[in-house]
Amino acid sequence: MKTPMKTEPNAREVGSVEALIARTKHQLNRARAVRIALLACAVGGAAAAIGGGAFLLAGARVPVVLYVVVLVCSAAIAWAAWVIERVGDRAAAQFLDKSFGLDDGLTTSLDLHHTHAGGAFGALQVAWAARRAEGLEPTPLMPKPGRLLIAGAILLPTLAVSLGFAPESAAVVAERERFARTLVLSAELNKGIGEAIEDTIASADEEELAELEPNELRELADALEMSGEQADLLRQYAEMEHELAARAEALQAPRAEELMARAGEALSEGDETARLGRMLEEKRFDEAAKELEKFKPAPEVTAEDLARRREEAERLKKLTKRLADARRRMDAAQSAAGKPSRSASDRSANTDDAQTGRLSSRKGGTTSTNDDQGRPIEGEIREMEEAVEELERALAECEHGACEQGELNEASDKLKRARSAVNSMQGELRKLGAKQRARSKLSKLRSTLAQCQSTVAGQSQSPFAGGREAGQGSAKSQNAEVNRDDGRQLDLQGIQGQGPSELEVEEADSGSGVTTRGEAARNVDYQRQFESFVERPDVPDALKEGVREYLERIHRGPADAGSTDEEDGTR
Amino acid sequence: MTGLTTDDVRAAESAAADFVATFERIRAEVAKLIVGQREVVEHVLIAIACQGHVLLEGVPGLGKTTLVTTLGKAMHLDCGRIQFTPDLLPADVVGSMILAERSGEKVLEFQRGPVFTNLLLADEINRATPKTQSALLETMQERSVTVAGRTMPLDRPFFVLGTQNPIESDGTYPLPEAQLDRFFFKLHVPMPDESELETILQRTGGVELPEVSAVATGEEILAMGETLRRVPIESGVQRNLIRMVRRSHPSDADAPESVKKFVRHGASPRAAQAMLAAARARALLAGRYHVSGADVRSVAPAAMRHRLILSFEGEAEGVRTDDIIADVLATLD
Incomplete structure (x- = not known):
């Protein structure tokens, strides 16, 4: 009869093997944890040091977020590596087998124990493994981190942290400040x-407003953006200026x-129209429109003032004739230059379409273009010409005839037509004047924008600095003494002929001249700069010699320099 | 391991001890006559313990035949020998039906061939025609002979120890893959070194040759095989064994480059079985009750070298299968 196998020794044997494996696993895991932590410190430190170094090279302070x-x-x-590299029972058993030369004994024992396989030979194997495991101590076999790793884990993070204390460069500070300044300046x-x-x-009248299109101007202003970048600001101001x-x-x-x-030129030749002609020549269109009022005939004619009306008509005729002559001369000149002369009537639809199309392509704002601005005036001149001819005829008939009420009425109608033609001409002149003023205002705005660009580029003060109006001046000095760069003290007493003066007299071959003391001080500065330059050790001797020779030539003057050249040529 | 009794464990321990003792007795007895060749002898004995056939390859005069006859004597087994020649017929190997007179009647009677023995030496096996070589197929795998519709079992144990000359190729017929696969091991018999040669001359140059005694029986050999099967193998070690076989195939993704380039067909499942059995034997011989990875590695070349079929490139470049096996082993943990 078979006796049951003694379980007590087996349990103890199995327990001892399992305890050894558990101990080994714990120690291996601890050793790996230490290694991973050191590696993480070293790699993290290296990454932070490299990142910090990059920031420092760029001149910036290392941001705390980099460390975080x-x-x-x-x-x-490190946590992921720890989870992946964690050692299990089997790996611990394999480690022991390999380290103590147990030929997979503990691994097999563990396997047999877990699978409950192997039968009698399995029991023998477990006992064999337990015997071999007795007295084994895994502690000395545990892998220890290398000195290089420990040093890296300490030094690299230390280096990275120390980089965090380095200040940012003056260039970066200046750049940041410049950005902030530019941002404020842009606002x-x-x-x-x-x-x-x-x-x-606000300063524009109705006619100017019609030309300026204020809403679009406001849109342009609203489209301006704040920016700390100089280039962006320059671009947007340049675009607006454009x-x-x-x-x-x-x-x-x-x-x-x-x-x-041309009309002004022609009108200047006549006595009565000379004033108007000058105004037109000088492009004082508003004044010209007012002056034209003088040439307007009275609206009614009676038998009594027929002669007076004829005089007025005559004066208007002279004016109209000169205007018409000027128009014809211009047409002739343009025909000669190759441009087909176009009458007011044939310059209608197609060209209007062309100009509308061209303008609509440029933000669709204005309603006319350069080439067509003269046409209404030409039409008005033609109208005036016709109206004056009819008026003259009507007045002549009235004078030669019985001068009945019917003829007088017709002459009055012609007078009204002539007045109306003059009114239209005045309107056109006022329109031209309004365009001129609007252009002037836009030019002023352009100038402001150009100044803005100059301000952004650091070349001038803001055009909006200070008040909009001139301040109150005072002759009273705020400072009794003014210190100058050159160390000289100025005390302006304001008494003529006494005390130090801002002016100095400089003697030259051609005579004496007066220079301000500021200029003299600048010359001293230049001299010092050149002196320090030629004394610098890092400047090549040839260059120093060149500078010295240049200055000597300046002092000697052209004649001496010429002789020096000749001497050089003979050498 | 539940339900085990101490008797079971003691019986297993005793069986293991018997295995080792029997093995060492035979080895010691063989060593009386066979000088050196320790590894060859050990592998042959392992193959015999595993009930496997062995193909010995070596030049003539290295003691291959002596080894077989010595083994037969030491194991107290019936030995047979067939000298394979091109004119040898299958009937000369397995036997044939002859007309015999029994009690005045003429009857057809089976004349047993030389395979009806325990230990068959198939000398210069590659000199016989493939037809004759194939006559051994059934005997090696099924351990039986079928003639005229009658199947006759061979005596147990039954081992074939084939020899072949690696140098001479004229008039030889390379063994077909199917037959090669039936050999448990293929062993290279090395040339003895100087001291071994001196000992050989001393032992065989005298008037009396050393006497070899029977130190084991056929039953003990069969019992050795039974013992082997009970030795456990850890799942990881077995996984490595399987990978070893798989990676000898060029189609395996993890196969080394040399396998992909020079091997046409890798080792068969029989190679895995042979390696497992042989590794178990080595474990017991090492005093262990479990198979280690080192055991598997040590027997891998002998079990796999004849099962790898080289490609044309491999043949042309004279690649050795042992080198390829070394590459395969190098890919494992």
């Missing part, structure tokens, strides 16, 4: 431009102005 990110990433990667300039546009609109330039150009009426200039 590196720390979190290192911890996460100030944008506001100033907006206000300038509002002022322009837009205003285009608008100003669209307001130009070269043909009409040329016609008026």
Whole structure:
């Protein structure tokens, strides 16, 4: 009869093997944890040091967020590595087998124990493994981190942290400050431009407003953005300036102005029309419109003032004739230059369409273009010409005839037509004047924008600095003494002929001249700069010699320099 | 391991001890006559313990035949020998039906061939025609002979120890893959070194040859095989064994480059079975009750070298299967 196998020794044997494996696993895991932690410190430290170094090379301070990110990433990667590399029972058994040369004995024992397989030979194997495991101590076999790793884990994070204390470079500070300044400046300039546009609109009369299109100007101002980047600001101000330039150009009426200039020239020749002619020549269109009032005939004619009306008609005829002559001369000149002369009637639909299309392509604002600005005036001249001819005829008939009421009425109608033609001409002149003023206002705005660009580039003060109006001046000095760069003290007493003066007299071959003391001080500065330059050790001798020779030549003057050249040539 | 009794464990321990004792007795007895060749003898004995056939390859005069006859004597087994020649017929191997007179009547009677023995030496096996070689197929795998519709079992134990000359190739017929696969091991018989040669001359140059005694029986050999099967193998070690076989195939993704380039067909499942059995034997001989990875590795070349079929490139470049097996082993943990 088979006796049951003694379980007590087996349990103890199995227990001892399992305890050894558990101990080994614990120690291996601890050793790996230490290694992973050190590795994470070293790698994280290296990453932070490299990142910090990059920031420092760029001149910036190392941001705290870099350390936070590196720390979190290192911890996460270390945790993942720990989870992946954690040693199990089998790996611990394999480690022991390999380390103590047990030929997979403990691994097999563990396997047999877990699978309850192997039968009698399995029991023998477990006992064999337990015997071999007795007295084994895994502690000395535990892998220890290398010195290099420990050093890296300490030094690299230390280095990375120390980089965090390094200050940022002056260039970066300056850049940041410049950015902030530019941002503030952009706000100030944008506001100033907006206000300038509002002022322009407020100061414009109705006719100017019709040309300026204020809503579009406001949109342009609203489209301006704040920016800390100089280039962006320069670009947007340049674009706005370009837009205003285009608008100003669209307001130009070269043909009409040329016609008026020619007309002015022609009118200047007559005694009565000379004043009007000068005004037109000088492009004082508003004044010219007022002056034209004088040439307007009275609206009614009676038998008694027929002669007076004829005089007025005669005066208007002379004016009209000169205007018509000027128009014809211009047409002839343009025909000679190759441009087909176009009458007012044939310059209608197709060209209007063309100009409308061209303008609509440029933000669709204005309604006319340069080439067509003269046409209404030409039409008005023609109208005036016709009206004056009819008036003259009507007045002549009235004079030669019985001068009945019917003829007088007709003459009155012609008078009204002539007045109306003059009124229209006045209107056109006022329109030209309004365009001129609008152009002037736009030019002023352009100038402001150009100043803004100059301000952004650091070349000038803000155009909106200070008040809008001139301040109150005072002759009273705020400072009794003024210290100068050159160390000289000025005490201006304000008593003529006494005390130090701002002026100095410089003697030259051609005579003596007066220079301000500021100029003299600048010359001293230049001299010092050149002296320090030629004494610098890092400047090549040839260059120093060149500078010295240049200055000597300046002092000697052209004649001496010429002789020196000749001497050099003979050498 | 539940339900085990101490008797069971003691019986297992005793069986293991008997295995080792029997093995060592035979080895010691063989060593009386066979000088050196320790590894060859050990592998042959392991194959015999595993009931496997062995193909010995070596030049003539290295003691292959002596080894077989010595083994037969030491194990007290009936030995037979067939000298394979091109004119040898299958009937000369397995036997044939002859007309015999029994009690005045003529009857057809089976004349047993030389395979009806325990230990068959198939000398220069590659000199016989494939037809004759294939006559051994059934005997090696089924351990039986079928003639004229009658199947006759062979005596147990039954082992074939084939020899072949690796140098001479004229008039030889390379063994077909199917037959090669039936050999448990293929062993290279090395040339003895100087001291071993001196000992050989001393032992065989005298008037009397050393006397080899029977130190084991056929039953004990069969019992050895039974013992082996009970030795446990850890799942990880077995997994490595399987990978070893799989990676000898060029189609395996993890196969080394040399396998992919020079091997046409890898080792068969019989190779895995042979390696497991042989590794168990080595474990017991090492005093262990479990198979280790080292046991598997040590027997892998002998079990796999004849089962790898080289490609044309491999043949052309003279690649050795042992080198390829070394590459396969190098890919494992």
